[in-house]
Amino acid sequence: MSQSIWRNASRVPSLLGIPCIAYLPGFIWLFHMRWWTFWTAVGVIVAFAILARFGWTFRILWARMLHWLRGGRVRARPWWYRNRFMDR
Numbered sequence: 001m002s003q004s005i006w007r008n009a010s011r012v013p014s015l016l017g018i019p020c021i022a023y024l025p026g027f028i029w030l031f032h033m034r035w036w037t038f039w040t041a042v043g044v045i046v047a048f049a050i051l052a053r054f055g056w057t058f059r060i061l062w063a064r065m066l067h068w069l070r071g072g073r074v075r076a077r078p079w080w081y082r083n084r085f086m087d088r
Contacts, residue, residue, distance in 0.1 A: 022048030
């Protein structure tokens with residue numbers, strides 16, 4: 001059985017195991033060469049390298065942060081509906 005040519009179509013392109021979008025601040029530094037932009041670019045690249053080392057992407061990190069903020073239980077009705085119309 002042969003593999004589909006579309007199997008790897010949704011993978012994120014990476015360079016040295018780091019997603020290519022992480023190198024964008026490095027390109028911004030080329031247009032605005034200051035020390036703080038250089039260190040910001042290096043910090044972003046290192047942060048994405050650490051995430052890639054653990055197997056996480058930025059989307060996974062964002063989803064986990066939102067889950068932590070909203071809590072483990074997602075309710076079907078908004079708070080104002082529950083306070084006004086439902087029995088307590």
